[in-house]
Structure formats: structure tokens, C-alpha cells
Amino acid sequence: MIESCGRAFKAGSFRATYDIVSSLPLELVLAIVKYLDPADILRSQRVSKRWRSIFSSDATIKSLLRRTLTLLGLEGADVPDAEATTYFRWWHSLQHVQPIRKIFLPWPETSETPIEFAYSLRRLFSRIPHEDFDEVEMLNLETGEKLTWTENEAMESGTWNFLISDRYVVIEGDDTTLIAWDIHTLQRYTKEFSCSVYANFIDKDKVVILEPDSEPLYPVYIWDLSSDSVQEINTFIDLCLWHLDAGGNMLVAFEVDWDKHPPEVRQTKWTLSGQLMDRRHFSLSLSDLRVDRKIHKPSREFIMLPIDSNITNGSRTARILPYRDSYYPYCQIRLIYDHTMDKLSAQWYDNSPPSYFLSNTPIIVIPCPYLMYRWEKHTRLFKVYNIHDGTTLMHRYRLDAREAGLREKLVPRPGHKWSIFDREPILRMFGDREIIGMASEDGIQFWVFNPNFTPNLPDAMPFLAMEESG
Incomplete structure (x- = not known):
């Protein structure tokens, strides 16, 4: 009632x-x-x-x-x-995609255009390619200050994966090399591994590292940047979620047997030196937020475990596991670990084809635990998925008057029709709950959502919609 x-x-x-x-x-x-x-x-x-x-x-x-x-x-x-x-x-x-304010930052005419971006703690990191090296730039949106350094090894990697903490930034040089920089001192750290590795998460000075090619076995390592040492924690089977607490010197891991009904969870807690502190088993209850409930029991055969999908926001760490049943291809399981209550929960819910299921990987930002922004070039629309109430909002991207280059690329050529399989990355998104940015070859649109935060960007200008500019 x-x-x-x-x-x-x-x-x-x-x-x-x-x-x-x-x-x-x-x-x-x-x-x-x-x-x-x-x-x-x-x-x-x-x-x-x-x-x-x-x-x-x-x-x-x-x-x-x-x-x-x-x-x-x-x-x-x-x-x-x-x-x-x-x-x-x-x-x-x-x-509702209604920014408190919008501003536009054009690229300097004398510099190369950045091709990759990462944002955290009011700092924007960008990768600027040159012929013989890559340049990394950090822009502090609170102070307006810029910090730049060069990186020679990482240029061999086609796409960089940035991890950012309050003091360190970690990037992948190639499949077996990780590079870290101390933002305060510009000291550089390098770690070579004998196999392919993936830097998944950073908390303070601790980095979680996984071996992506060993499924269903998942060796997990911790790279301690304060001592520049690597510690192997354990090898897990069907590792579905993990949470790192650097301050508490603890890693919590969840292995799930999806072929049991209900699914059976093995939770273990480890010190960051590799000592097992606690182990317990329990059954996982799945709440259902799906409209179409064709799947009654999950099966490990159809569950994907993408290694880059752990997201920590506030007191909760979440991971989305795509479910790929041939009869019901667009469904997901969302795992949520509340580390203040030491409680794991799970939900089924429907979704449209996700980014990792399409060949062109749409641009995505997850600003907070219950919202996901996704931009699709072929529709020129933002899709905002609200997991809290199960709704999806469509929002059209409005060009700034100075985005002439982006406008040309958004207008289809004669005889060409946009497809979801077009690969050209003409707009890149980054951000968090305070601010979301859209970077193109012309500059960056900043959408500010926090009423108490005004970016300090001396070269930025108020947003001017292209249709308003004549």
C-alpha cells in the first residue's frame, strides 16, 4: 500500500x-x-x-x-x-542531465591534440602523442595548474589504462610492463612481469594487479608503490569481486560458484602481505529487477568476467557481470559489496547491448553507483541508465559554437549511414559525480554538476550552443 x-x-x-x-x-x-x-x-x-x-x-x-x-x-x-x-x-x-553550468576549453593552436583522458580527484590526465614519445599532462581543475612529463616506453601500447590516486598515476606500457609516477616528486617506477598483467585498481599507494589470460584462475598481486615491491596474494577460482582497503591493509575477495543453486560464495580476507585472515561460505540471494524473467537460475557457462569492471564508490564496491544466454542475450548481474557492513548482495537486471558486447565500445562514464552515461555516435544521443529506478533517459549532445571539426564528423557523408560498428573515436568521455567532460578534436565541454564546485580554468569560455552562434 x-x-x-x-x-x-x-x-x-x-x-x-x-x-x-x-x-x-x-x-x-x-x-x-x-x-x-x-x-x-x-x-x-x-x-x-x-x-x-x-x-x-x-x-x-x-x-x-x-x-x-x-x-x-x-x-x-x-x-x-x-x-x-x-x-x-x-x-x-x-x-536528468541538467548541468549546473557548462564551459568549453579549446585546444591551443600550437599543440598536438590529446587522444586519451582520465579524470580523478579534480585532476584531468591526458595523453598527447608525438613522433618519438608521448607526453602526459595533468591539469588541476581546482588551481588551474598544469604539470607535464614525457613517457617513452608506454608509447608502444595502443591504448593506455590510467589508474589515479591522490599521489600516484599508473599506466600500462605494454602487456608485461607497468609504469607509475609520483605526482608530487615526478619519481618514476617500472615493473616488468613474465606474463601479461592488468592493473585493475589503486588505493593510496597500493595497486591491484591481475593476470587476464589465466581464466578461470586469477592470480592477484599487490604492487606497493611506497616500497616499490610486488606481493602475490593468492590464486583465485572464478574471482567475481574484490575490494582493496589500503588503509586497513586488507584485500577482500569473493569467488562464486554459479552452477550451485543458489550460488555459493567463498569470501576470504587477506593482509596485503599475503596472509589469510578470514574465510567463510554462504549462499547468494539474487533480487530481480528484470522486466523479462526468462532465466530462473544462472549458469557459469554464460557469465562473463571482464577484468576491468570493479568500481568503488563511497562505501560500496560494485561489479557488473554480463550474462550471455543465447535465448536472452542482454542481461546483467550486479554484485555490490558494502564494506562498512561486510555484506555482499546481487541483482539481476535488464540492459541494452553493453559496451563490451559491441565492436566499437561506446564511450561510458559511471559518475556514481546508480547512474551510467553512454554516448553513441550513430544516434548522437546520450543514454543515461538509472539503476536505482530502472529507467533510461535519452539526451541529445549539443555542439558548442567552437566545435566545427566535431560537427563535420557528426554529419554523415553522402551515402553513408552511421552504424553502431563505426570505430572512429570522435568524442571521448571522462568524469565523476562532480563533473563530466566530452573531449573532441576542437576542445573539451565540461558539464559541472556539483553546485559547490567551479573549475579554475583560465582559458575556458562559457558554453555557446552552435545554433545560438548563427
Whole structure:
């Protein structure tokens, strides 16, 4: 009943003939609030004095603020109730692709155009190719300062994988070489391995390294940059999720047997020196967010384990596992580990063809735990997937007046029709919950979503839509 009341209220089904909300006890109102967006709450405060008192109460605001912080990946953050509206606005702007402000940073005419980007902690890293070397540039969006260094070994790698912490940036030189830089001192570290490796995650000065070609066995290593040493932790079978806590000197690993019904999980905890501290087994319950429930029991035969899909946001680490049943090809299992509660959960949900299933890999940004932005050149649309409520939003990309080169590439040539299999990467995305950037050959559009953050970019200009420029 509470759920139906919440949905009916959100849909505007209640009329002025009977004010049902005012007659409900506060406990029921708070239960309804969890089905509403922050924007619904703010609109509700303007209905009447009685509604304003209900939806402005401390209990209502606290409940909604906790949920909003969870959605933003800021669970546990100490935010005063007086600042709740700022965070409501922040989540609403992300959810509906309505940036607080947009700015455009053109490339300098005298420099080469960057070809790869990575963003973290208000710092933008870019790879600038030259004939005999690659240049790495770090742009601090808080101070506007730039830091540049050259990299000779990594240029052999076609695509770089950046990992960024508060002090270090790690890149892959080739299949067997990892390179790290101390951003503060510009000291360079190099590690050579006897087999192909993949740097998956960094926390402070610890890097998680996997061997990608050993499935279903997964050897896991920790590269400690403070001592420049590598420690093998263990070899896991069907490793589906892991969480690194550098401050707590702990790695938590989850191996899942999907052929058991329900799936059986083996959770182990290791010190970063390779000592086993804890082991337990339990069954995994799968909640169902799918519209079409053709699959009743998962099978390991159809589950993909991409090595680059671990994402940590706030107190949660998540991983999306594509499920490729020939009768039901577009389905995913989302694993979520809440490390404050030491609890693993899982969900089925539907999806359209994901990036790693298509040959051209659409550009993707995951700004917070429950949202994914994906841009597709053939439609010139952003698709925003909201895992929280199961909705998908389409949003058209608006060109800045200075993006003439991008405009030419977005206009199909005579006789040519865009296809999802076109490989040309004409627009690259990066970002997080505060800011999302779209880089082209002309420059970068920055979309700012955090109301409290204004990038310090002296060369940037206010966004000017191309149709407005004449």
C-alpha cells in the first residue's frame, strides 16, 4: 500500500478534493518519501503550509538526505541538514542531465591534440602523442595548474589504462610492463612481469594487479608503490569481486560458484602481505529487477568476467557481470559489496547491448553507483541508465559554437549511414559525480554538476550552443 501511495503521489494522482497526505501519520509519510525524488519533495513544499511543514520536517529531510548521499556515492558523509537542498539539486542534475553550468576549453593552436583522458580527484590526465614519445599532462581543475612529463616506453601500447590516486598515476606500457609516477616528486617506477598483467585498481599507494589470460584462475598481486615491491596474494577460482582497503591493509575477495543453486560464495580476507585472515561460505540471494524473467537460475557457462569492471564508490564496491544466454542475450548481474557492513548482495537486471558486447565500445562514464552515461555516435544521443529506478533517459549532445571539426564528423557523408560498428573515436568521455567532460578534436565541454564546485580554468569560455552562434 505504501509503495502504491508513493507512486500515485509521484504521478500526481492525488487531487485537491481530499488531502490524504495531511491525514497520514509521520511514519507513513516517511515511508512514502523513499519513493520520491528530491525534486518531488521540493515541489511538495510549495503546495500548502501543511505540506510544507510535513515535507520540511527534520525527519523528512534527514531521511531524504541519507538516501541522496547514497545515490551520489557519498554514503556516510557528514553533511549538515541546512545543505540538503544543494545535494538534492546535485542528484537531480545528474539524473536528468541538467548541468549546473557548462564551459568549453579549446585546444591551443600550437599543440598536438590529446587522444586519451582520465579524470580523478579534480585532476584531468591526458595523453598527447608525438613522433618519438608521448607526453602526459595533468591539469588541476581546482588551481588551474598544469604539470607535464614525457613517457617513452608506454608509447608502444595502443591504448593506455590510467589508474589515479591522490599521489600516484599508473599506466600500462605494454602487456608485461607497468609504469607509475609520483605526482608530487615526478619519481618514476617500472615493473616488468613474465606474463601479461592488468592493473585493475589503486588505493593510496597500493595497486591491484591481475593476470587476464589465466581464466578461470586469477592470480592477484599487490604492487606497493611506497616500497616499490610486488606481493602475490593468492590464486583465485572464478574471482567475481574484490575490494582493496589500503588503509586497513586488507584485500577482500569473493569467488562464486554459479552452477550451485543458489550460488555459493567463498569470501576470504587477506593482509596485503599475503596472509589469510578470514574465510567463510554462504549462499547468494539474487533480487530481480528484470522486466523479462526468462532465466530462473544462472549458469557459469554464460557469465562473463571482464577484468576491468570493479568500481568503488563511497562505501560500496560494485561489479557488473554480463550474462550471455543465447535465448536472452542482454542481461546483467550486479554484485555490490558494502564494506562498512561486510555484506555482499546481487541483482539481476535488464540492459541494452553493453559496451563490451559491441565492436566499437561506446564511450561510458559511471559518475556514481546508480547512474551510467553512454554516448553513441550513430544516434548522437546520450543514454543515461538509472539503476536505482530502472529507467533510461535519452539526451541529445549539443555542439558548442567552437566545435566545427566535431560537427563535420557528426554529419554523415553522402551515402553513408552511421552504424553502431563505426570505430572512429570522435568524442571521448571522462568524469565523476562532480563533473563530466566530452573531449573532441576542437576542445573539451565540461558539464559541472556539483553546485559547490567551479573549475579554475583560465582559458575556458562559457558554453555557446552552435545554433545560438548563427
